[in-house]
Amino acid sequence: MPAAPWRLIIEMRIVHYLNQFFAGIGGEDRAETPPDARAGAVGPGLALQQLLAGEAEIAGTVWCGDGLVADGPDDVLNAIINAVESFAPDVVVAGPAFGAGRYGLACARVCAAVTRRLGIPALAAMAPDNAAVELHRHEVLIVPTAATAIGMKDALAAMARLAPRLGRGEALGPAAVEGYLPRGRRMNARAAAPASERALQLLLARLDGRPFASEVELPRYERIPPPPPVTDPARMRLALVTECGLVPRGNPDRLEWVRASKWLTYPIDGKQTLAPGDYEVAHGGYDAAFAAEDPDRLVPLDAVRELVRRGELGGVLDAYYVTCGNHGILGQMAVHAREIAADLRRQHVDSVLLVAT
Amino acid sequence: MHLELAAFLVRRARLGAPAAYDEGVLTIDADVVRSLVLRDPRIAEARLELAHPGESVRVLRALDAIEPLHKPDGPARAFPGFLGPPHTVGHGRTHRLDGFTVVQVTEFPFPASGVQAFEEGLIEMSGPGAAYSGCADRVNLLLLLTPGPAASNADYDDALRRAALRVADHLAALTVGRAPEHVEVFDHGGDDGGRRRIVWVHQVRAQGPMVQSFLYGHEISGMLPTVLDPNELLDGALVGGNYKTGSKTPTYVHTRHPSLLALAARHGRDLHFAGVIVARGHHENEFMKERSAHFVAKLATLLRADGALCTYEATGNTHIDFMLTVQALERAGIPTASVVHEYGGPLGEDPPLVDVVPEAIALASSGGIDRRLTLPLVERVIGGDRLAHRGEPARGPLDLPIQELYAATAVMNARGALAVDY
């Protein structure tokens, strides 16, 4: 059969980011290589192009020394982004960086910047325990690879599989299905069996000594170093902050009692106690009757005033802060706390009594 | 105990007379139903509505949903303690109307705040919400009730619960003399034959009026964990009165829980269903939470459990009760696996669980309950014009988290929803 007289024009354009080593310039000794670019594929990009076949074309390759991008000045990153943009790509791929920490960081930074500034989808490839993963996986799509270049073939295959789909603007399915590292988002899917049945299967596997995979990973909590103690409470200005949803009767500012979207302050100056009848509870998670009888049971103003009178406490801020901890979305609660902290700083507060429910 | 549970499928219901069940069609005599309800002067008025799967219907102010049960051979009655004396059930024969529920739709007569305040839970009969909504996959008789002279919300609640159970019993009794679709046999007695003994730990909500569960006709806030034969649940020993909607377990789930069915299906084959431990959650402080958790572990040990399948109802600080229970079981040498629902915010970026223990290593996810849905405009709204908690017009369109759908957590378990990493 005679060859076709026409050549297929491949529409999808990819830019490939590499470091100085994979671009063929040199090793660690050339880590300060300034950014540069060339049309077409370079180094491992040649094999990548083969795998992409007719689906996409590596329009250009951009490289830079790891030492400059991982923690270098911003103008280096700017130059890289400009070079990427000059090839008008539909998608950018970076790496594979395998276990190389600075290369991984460089790939992640480039991908994040490309998406943030140019709106172009990007993916990076590196080993799951590369330091860059924990730092960037929330914002950058990362495909897992082996720890060393022994895994080059598989790494390129994974990149070739996902890059065109990103370039077409396709939404990807779950991480486990598509083969990328979880980015810290969990969305709902549907299994064939009810959760109870699946839990029973996990239990039987445990009892049999067979391997099993929990569907929910246990979290690791961040440790905050404790602030130094107050030297002398008799000179201290205390602020009262509560998650218990205590608001003036009528809830005038409509504090929501589930998943509260705001925090509020209410004045307490001149008050020696919180009077029953003046307050109500905007919190859907517990019985409010006891607090209604005496709101000091939630926000202990009477006791605080007593201690100020006795000279054991310097003073208390003239307003208390309130939000509602019921079903509080944790990220939202942290935002509230940060804003309250800023407010406290402005008012020269030394310490906080937080009532958590 | 040996129980034969005869299922009579309801494909359609209609109002008419005389009341009858025939070949999948339930004819409901509205006058009979109304008079059963209005026997109690604490209810002033009752109207009937029907909702079928697939209809463009949204139901508000829904409280409990009950799958009708009737025991044709006396003296034992289904829903013991309410319809009959609080004697042990779970044996003999029971008829159930499969695919049908009786639902009370009403406002409470007295204002309430805090945990007792009503939280709206929408029943969506079609559209994207139906997959997450209780009652969406069945035919529903909605009893639209108007309160009469009740002394308190709890008093009214008692009236409407008993009324709905009377109606459920009456409707299920229409199947007497008819041939069932199928009959299931439940018998968990006898020797375990060396098979692994598994208990189901069923933590339910019991904080006070409107957030309550009932065992043999009495509320369980003061209850220490206790042991039931699975058959007792099938016969309606545990009735739901928890109106905290997305995370509630309506009675029709208590009488046919996915955990019970999963264990019963394998009983006698690769495990021995050694019993159900029912415990309340939401204890007021750590002392009471720990006390309950250790009681569960002790009961499981006394039942010689080799493993425990654990589930819980509701959310908030009851996660702590649950995780302490899991921990106590594990430390007592009883491996566990649990179903947990997840949080995580609208995009699933926040931590999924409110509380965990390091021993909780085997978890099945029933999905993220605070991901959001957009519900369309519907043709018909039953139960009110505006959502109770936000005041939005109920016809829609609505944007809300999944947990504002009726019994969403229970539905998500049964339908296989789970959260996965993206």
Add this chain to the structure above:
Amino acid sequence: MAKELERAGFPTATVTSLAAVAVKVGANRIVRGNRFSHPFGRPELPPAEERAWRVELVRTALRALRTPVEGPTVFEPPAP
């Protein structure tokens, strides 16, 4: 919220009935309050005694604020 306030540098006494949770989450100065619905309340006592107890509980919070800690530490109020 305790961790964000501490992260901002404020010594924070977190009063809660769920001290074990606060430990797990990593709040550093934790004071064990009474019940969930009334951490500063003891409604079973006569009012004057309840108030005196409440003063003791706030005193415990002040003690927590002036005590150096290494990590999550639970401060117990005097026994009722």
